[in-house]
Amino acid sequence: MLHWPLYITFLGLLLLLLLPSRAGAGAARIVALAVSLAGLLVGLMAALRFDPHAGMVTLVNAQWIQWPAFRFHLAADGITVVMVLLTGIAAVAGVLFSWNIEHRTREYFAFYLTLIGAVYGVFLSVDLFLLFVFYELAIVPKYFLIALWGSTRKTYGAMKLALYSFVGSAMVLIALLATYVMSGITAPSTNASAGAIASFNLLDLARHSFPHDFQLWAFPLMFVGFAILGGLWPFHSWAPTGHVAAPTAASMLLAGVIMKLGAYGALRVAMTLFPAGLIHWQMPLAWLAVIGIVYGALAALVQNDFKFVIGYSSVSHMGFVMLGLMTLTTVGLHGAILQMFSHGIIAGLLFGVVGRMVYDRAHTRELDALEGLKLARALPFAAFTFVVAGAASMGLPGFSGFVAELQVIIGAWKAFPAMTLVVGAGIIIGVAYTWRALHKAFFSDHNSSPPHHDALPPITWPEKAGAILLMLCTLAVGLYPRILLDWIIPALDSPLFAGLQKVIGP
Amino acid sequence: MNEVDFIGVFKVLLPEAVLTITALLVLMLDFTAGQDHPLANRMRMAGFMTALGCVAAVGVIWGFPPVAVSNVPLIEINAHIQHYKIALLIITLAVALLAIETDFTTHVGEYFALLLFATIGFLLLVSANNLLLLFIALELASLSLYLLTALDKQRPQSAEAGLKYFLFGGMAAACLLFGLSIFYGVSGHFYSADVGQHLPRGPLPVDPLMAVAMVLVLGGFAFKIAVVPFHLWAPDAYQGAPAPSAAVVASGSKVASFIALFGLVFAAMGPLGGNAHWSQFAAGWKPLLALMAALSMVWGNLAALIQNNVRRLLAYSAIAHSGYAVLAILTQQQAALAYYVITYSLAIVGAFGVIAIVERASGGAELAHFNGLARRSPLLAGALMIFLLSLAGIPPLAGFFGKFYIFLEALRDGPTRAGQPTMGLLYMVVLAIVMSTVSLYYYLQVLKRTHTTEPDKNAAPLPLTLGTWVTALLAAAVILLGCFPDWLLKWFR
Numbered sequence: 001m002l003h004w005p006l007y008i009t010f011l012g013l014l015l016l017l018l019l020p021s022r023a024g025a026g027a028a029r030i031v032a033l034a035v036s037l038a039g040l041l042v043g044l045m046a047a048l049r050f051d052p053h054a055g056m057v058t059l060v061n062a063q064w065i066q067w068p069a070f071r072f073h074l075a076a077d078g079i080t081v082v083m084v085l086l087t088g089i090a091a092v093a094g095v096l097f098s099w100n101i102e103h104r105t106r107e108y109f110a111f112y113l114t115l116i117g118a119v120y121g122v123f124l125s126v127d128l129f130l131l132f133v134f135y136e137l138a139i140v141p142k143y144f145l146i147a148l149w150g151s152t153r154k155t156y157g158a159m160k161l162a163l164y165s166f167v168g169s170a171m172v173l174i175a176l177l178a179t180y181v182m183s184g185i186t187a188p189s190t191n192a193s194a195g196a197i198a199s200f201n202l203l204d205l206a207r208h209s210f211p212h213d214f215q216l217w218a219f220p221l222m223f224v225g226f227a228i229l230g231g232l233w234p235f236h237s238w239a240p241t242g243h244v245a246a247p248t249a250a251s252m253l254l255a256g257v258i259m260k261l262g263a264y265g266a267l268r269v270a271m272t273l274f275p276a277g278l279i280h281w282q283m284p285l286a287w288l289a290v291i292g293i294v295y296g297a298l299a300a301l302v303q304n305d306f307k308f309v310i311g312y313s314s315v316s317h318m319g320f321v322m323l324g325l326m327t328l329t330t331v332g333l334h335g336a337i338l339q340m341f342s343h344g345i346i347a348g349l350l351f352g353v354v355g356r357m358v359y360d361r362a363h364t365r366e367l368d369a370l371e372g373l374k375l376a377r378a379l380p381f382a383a384f385t386f387v388v389a390g391a392a393s394m395g396l397p398g399f400s401g402f403v404a405e406l407q408v409i410i411g412a413w414k415a416f417p418a419m420t421l422v423v424g425a426g427i428i429i430g431v432a433y434t435w436r437a438l439h440k441a442f443f444s445d446h447n448s449s450p451p452h453h454d455a456l457p458p459i460t461w462p463e464k465a466g467a468i469l470l471m472l473c474t475l476a477v478g479l480y481p482r483i484l485l486d487w488i489i490p491a492l493d494s495p496l497f498a499g500l501q502k503v504i505g506p
Numbered sequence: 507m508n509e510v511d512f513i514g515v516f517k518v519l520l521p522e523a524v525l526t527i528t529a530l531l532v533l534m535l536d537f538t539a540g541q542d543h544p545l546a547n548r549m550r551m552a553g554f555m556t557a558l559g560c561v562a563a564v565g566v567i568w569g570f571p572p573v574a575v576s577n578v579p580l581i582e583i584n585a586h587i588q589h590y591k592i593a594l595l596i597i598t599l600a601v602a603l604l605a606i607e608t609d610f611t612t613h614v615g616e617y618f619a620l621l622l623f624a625t626i627g628f629l630l631l632v633s634a635n636n637l638l639l640l641f642i643a644l645e646l647a648s649l650s651l652y653l654l655t656a657l658d659k660q661r662p663q664s665a666e667a668g669l670k671y672f673l674f675g676g677m678a679a680a681c682l683l684f685g686l687s688i689f690y691g692v693s694g695h696f697y698s699a700d701v702g703q704h705l706p707r708g709p710l711p712v713d714p715l716m717a718v719a720m721v722l723v724l725g726g727f728a729f730k731i732a733v734v735p736f737h738l739w740a741p742d743a744y745q746g747a748p749a750p751s752a753a754v755v756a757s758g759s760k761v762a763s764f765i766a767l768f769g770l771v772f773a774a775m776g777p778l779g780g781n782a783h784w785s786q787f788a789a790g791w792k793p794l795l796a797l798m799a800a801l802s803m804v805w806g807n808l809a810a811l812i813q814n815n816v817r818r819l820l821a822y823s824a825i826a827h828s829g830y831a832v833l834a835i836l837t838q839q840q841a842a843l844a845y846y847v848i849t850y851s852l853a854i855v856g857a858f859g860v861i862a863i864v865e866r867a868s869g870g871a872e873l874a875h876f877n878g879l880a881r882r883s884p885l886l887a888g889a890l891m892i893f894l895l896s897l898a899g900i901p902p903l904a905g906f907f908g909k910f911y912i913f914l915e916a917l918r919d920g921p922t923r924a925g926q927p928t929m930g931l932l933y934m935v936v937l938a939i940v941m942s943t944v945s946l947y948y949y950l951q952v953l954k955r956t957h958t959t960e961p962d963k964n965a966a967p968l969p970l971t972l973g974t975w976v977t978a979l980l981a982a983a984v985i986l987l988g989c990f991p992d993w994l995l996k997w998f999r
Contacts, residue, residue: 065907065997068914107880129910133901140900143950147958155954162950166943173913173941181917181927191559211926 001046003074003124007041009091012038016110019469025105032109033095036116040088047085049246052078052487055494056126056203064130068180071496073127078491079337082484083123083257083264083392086344089473090256091116093348094249096466097356101149101247106151106397112249119257123264125204128176129135131269132169135261141238142242142250143257143380149247151359152305157245161254164228164238171225172265175201175218178383179273182218183208195423205273207497212276219277223270223285230262230320232285233292239309240299241320248355251307255314255347260340263321268338271325274498278328286415290422292319297429301436302492306358306365309437310350313393316430317343317401323423324408330492332411337488342392342400342477347502349470357382357463358441361456367437369452373456383442385467390434392474395427512580517572518583518633521563521591522626528559529622536615537971545609552618559622560599564592584633586840589997590632593848594923597855598625598757603976604859605750607866610658611727617657622756624650627763636697637686637774640766642728644682647730648675651759654751655743667746674729674739682726688719689774695873697775707777720778723770724798729764733828735799744821745871749862752817756824756858757851760831764847769836770801771795782836783920795832796934802829803941810841810948815870816861820854824895826945833934837915841998848913848994849896849904856980857893860886863973868965875951878961883968887956889981894949896984899942904988911991913938946962 012035019027050057056077065074076084094112101108111228114137121134138164146158183205184471199205210218228235239259243251271278294315303309324336359365362373376383392399395406397438412420493501516523532552540548583599602621602804606757609616626785627647652675690696693704693716706713728736744752766927780790800805806826813819827850861871861950863886868875880887896905916931968974987994 066996068911133906136906140895144957147954155958159947159950163943164946166946170939170943173910174936177913177935179913179916180930181929184918184927214926307856385530468954 001059002043002050002076002081003045003120005043005088006074006117006120006124007085008039008111009120011035011112013110013117014111016106019106019319021106024469025102029095029099030105030304032113032189033092035089036088036095038118039116039310040085041086042093043084047081047354047487049085050076050078050081050487052081052187055075055491056496058126059124061238064127064340065078068129068200070129071127072130073201074130075126075203075495076124076149078489078492079264079268079486080123080485080491082337082341083260084120086260086341087116087119087123089469090253090344090348093352093466093470094252094256096350096469097252098249100356100360101459103149108145111145112253115141115145115253115258119253119261128179128200128202128205128269130175131265132176135172135265136166136169138258139169142254145250146242146246149250149461150245151247152244152307153241153243157241158393161238163240164235168225168235171221172269173369175222175225175270178214178218179205179210179222181432182210182214189340189421190219190227196295202269202272203496206499209499210274210276214278215277219270219274220281220306222274223278223281226262226265226270227322228262229259230266230322230359231259231315232262232322233288233295233315233319234319234475236292236296236315239315240308241405243351244305244307248351248360251310251351251430252348252480253356255310255351259298259314259318260344263318263325263336263340266322267325267333272497272500279499279503282326282328283416285325286419289319289326290419290426292316292322293423293426294429297433298427298479300433301429304367305368305439306354306367306437307351309433310347310354311451312342313350313430316426317347317393319426320405322410323412327408327411327415329411329414331407332415333492333504334485334488335407335409335411338400338477338481338484339404339408341484342404342474343468345473345477346389346399346401348390349385349467349474350393350495352463352467352470353382353386353389357385357459367440370441373446376442378456381460381467385471388437388471392478394431394434398475398478400474402478403481474502482503514572514578514657515581515672517570518578518581521568521595522629524563524566525559525622527936528555528562529619529626532556532559532622533615533619547751548614549609549696550659550833551608553602556602556618556622557599560595560602560625564595567592568597572717572926580636580639581630581633581634583894586844586998587633590761590844591629592886593844593851594625594628594632594758594761597761597851598622598754600852600855600859600980601750601753601757601920604753604855604862604973607971607973608750609866610660610748610750610863614627617654619755620650620654620657621750624654625758627759628838631762632765634766635769635773637690637701638696640698641679641683641686644763644766645679647759647762648679648730651755654754655747655765657751658746658748661746663746665746666746667743670739671743674736676931678726678729678736682723683847684797685719685726686720688715689723692716692719698770701774702772702776704773705777715994716778717789720775721794723775724791724794727763727767727770728798731760731767731828731831732825733798733832734805734825735737735798737802737806737825740819740825741821744814744824745817746808749858749865753855753858756820756854760828761825761847761851764835764843768840768843771835772838777925781930782934783928784933786930788981792836795836796931799829799832800934802826802832803938806866807941810901810945813948814873816873816952817948818878819952820857820861823945823948824854826941827897830909830938833916833931836931836934837912837919842908842911842915843999845904845991845994846908849908849984852980852983852987853893853896853905855898856977858975859891859977859980863968863971863977868966873955874953876955877956879956879960881967882965883970884972885970885978886968886974888972889977890956892981892984894952895986898946898949900946902985902993904984907988907991909938909942916975
């Protein structure tokens with residue numbers, strides 16, 4: 001049942017396209033909200049019934065293409081459950097935060113639902129061809145969402161994002177094809193025809209041990225290909241410009257789930273298939289992750305555009321995910337997956353406040369200009385939300401960011417203590433930039449221009465609903481992280497990760 | 507050879523006969539009854555008759571499969587070839603329907619008759635199993651295409667395109683014929699399979715004459731499929747020709763030439779293959795094809811980046827796509843080649859269908875003429891998006907699976923060393939994938955115009971016409987074949 005959100009989303013897309021054109025914007029909104037809510041609720045129900053100790057559970061496995069032998073194979077383990085839930089939450093919040101889209105509403109939600117459907121598809125696929133199809137399918141709607149409904153340098157940001165994504169998937173594609181061919185010919189039962197052995201099924205490929213010298217080049221190719229979308233420094237530069245140019249809901253999705261696609265692919269495919277390559281490249285990649293943490297935080301510290309602050313903070317937080325993966329310790333991996341969820345929620349919240357609540361009302365994102373507006377008094381709910389989101393983003397105890405980043409740091413401390421000191425500096429800078437943005441935007445005493453409260457329309461119910469949903473999620477995970485860890489921990493012990501298990505420490 | 511079975515010949519050539527009769531009927535009706543009618547009616551009559559002829563020919567292929575035909579000289583027939591013919595007929599059918607709405611010429615009968623003659627050439631080309639019929643079929647198709655290109659007499663560009671196409675084509679035909687005659691002279695046979703068996707074996711340059719003949723033949727075909735460095739005619743021909751003619755040049759002609767080239771190199775020139783695998787290069791047609799494919803992918807994609815005219819852009823992208831298709835030839839997998847060129851043809855015919863409609867409504871095919879197409883005709887803009895994204899290789903469209911399959915077969919090609927595949931064509935695959943990321947940029951440039959730019963103030967919405975529906979059907983085919991590649995692949999396994 002966990003795969004139903006995928007079907008629901010694409011059926012919803014079809015319904016949206018078939019709406020008569022006189023139905024107007026309201027109908028499109030309601031369809032989009034209903035579809036994403038249905039996806040979330042069905043996903044949640046399936047998640048509650050899901051047995052995390054069952055390992056990889058096949059949901060559907062149907063013949064698709066006879067030769068080359070590709071199957072429509074969807075399966076789930078605990079990590080999938082977490083990611084599907086994240087996608088559902090982000091989708092609902094995104095629809096709520098785009099309630100004010102009046103320009104070509106139906107097309108907007110059509111692209112939006114395509115994107116959500118593709119994301120569900122990536123998380124649920126275990127046939128790597130299918131996974132790749134969904135992975136690439138996600139590129140085009142992103143482009144149009146930004147180019148059509150975006151702001152600041154939108155065509156530039158959209159094209160940059162599309163090309164970066166496409167380059168990343170090209171790298172993944174080369175590595176995937178090579179993997180397929182390697183697995184086909186070196187399989188033990190060489191008496192059958194090559195077609196019968198070669199497989200794109202992750203479960204089969206994970207059992208196969210690839211030659212060492214092959215892993216040495218295939219692993220970095222595939223890992224970096226995925227990690228480009230995950231915002232790995234120095235391939236991150238699409239992220240700030242893309243986030244800033246995107247409309248609010250697209251920023252929320254980009255930071256919330258699209259970047260997770262990259263991290264998920266890096267873990268699920270690259271690290272699972274090529275443990276030997278992973279060991280070899282562990283240190284360089286870990287350093288890239290640490291540089292990303294510090295660089296992203298430093299860059300966020302000096303931005304004057306409010307959205308760029310959040311954009312660079314995403315790079316910094318995704319650095320924690322990458323670092324957690326590279327620690328190769330159990331606790332670090334748990335932290336990385338938790339951080340994927342946590343950052344998805346928090347980034348959605350931050351972009352919601354900045355892009356929708358503030359920018360759509362004040363029509364400026366310059367921190368200097370916002371200083372004079374006294375937003376804390378004009379928009380108390382926005383200020384409250386940002387305080388919560390900022391606290392979660394800084395990693396204050398009680399919020400999801402704390403548990404996740406703590407685990408990553410414990411893992412990093414075990415693996416490379418010296419590096420952890422640098423990460424500590426990154427965290428302190430993280431506090432500084434969040435504090436700076438919070439102060440300048442909402443609580444400044446600066447009195448350069450006369451305050452004009454009444455000019456700002458009040459926060460509407462969809463925004464409140466979306467913000468409350470996201471805040472509840474980050475609090476729940478922060479206070480009781482086991483609701484997610486109970487899914488994550490058994491998943492990493494499953495036989496799928498057997499190759500990975502051999503190389504990771506406690 | 508035994509007694510020739512003339513009934514068998516007739517059975518085998520039935521689809522071609524149907525097309526010939528249709529062509530003559532179209533000519534006759536247009537010259538007699540048609541002269542009193544307005545142009546639009548003549549177009550409609552001739553176009554629908556052409557379409558009907560194609561449907562009838564498909565029906566004949568399906569309805570009367572030539573079972574147990576033997577002793578038919580010159581013509582090869584098997585299930586694959588029948589399926590190629592069906593695909594070619596469907597392409598011509600779509601082109602004919604798209605041509606109905608055009609109004610560039612008053613020579614209606616001639617136009618559709620030439621279209622049918624070209625199609626007959628394509629059908630014969632895919633079923634020729636000997637050097638002679640191969641050449642004649644190629645010339646039948648080419649001569650018809652030259653005329654189709656130049657038939658828009660009001661525009662000098664059309665004449666220029668036709669002349670360029672003809673001059674280059676004439677040279678290429680001469681080269682091809684010379685090369686084929688050398689093969690005939692050396693081997694003493696003119697059936698492709700016999701030629702292959704009687705050529706001197708061994709590494710090239712076993713005989714300089716063989717090298718000369720091989721280069722001449724490849725050059726002749728390289729012109730037809732427009733690969734670098736024999737591509738110079740393509741951008742001008744695509745730009746100057748009437749839109750339906752450009753669609754045929756880009757689709758049916760490509761499919762037939764690629765299939766014929768595939769048959770020729772493996773049957774007649776098999777011993778001269780050489781090796782195109784990395785670090786095992788050996789002289790022959792394989793490295794030559796690999797070189798031309800690499801040049802085409804690089805040059806086609808890079809040159810397309812700076813085009814302002816959508817037709818020229820598609821021409822350069824077509825050059826790049828020929829590069830991918832040549833890579834498919836190197837893999838020896840006919841199914842990969844067939845799937846790729848057929849789905850490519852559907853997309854390019856559809857794209858030219860959209861271009862034809864936009865040109866009639868806005869007066870040109872510059873990028874600016876496509877501004878705001880999504881507001882003027884959502885269906886047309888949606889179809890164009892499907893075609894261009896398919897050409898760019900975005901799943902789940904047909905172009906994606908086509909490329910994926912070619913790359914897969916290219917990597918599988920070759921021997922294993924110590925139990926591991928050598929992946930000798932990896933360098934070609936990497937180049938192809940890198941260049942296809944470049945291609946996304948220029949396709950998105952067009953889609954940016956259609957979907958994000960606002961239309962001009964005075965631009966009216968476009969009406970739903972026959973052409974719109976044909977392009978919509980083609981778009982549906984591109985999506986469906988992309989989601990279910992088996993529907994087409996099973997024809998060629």
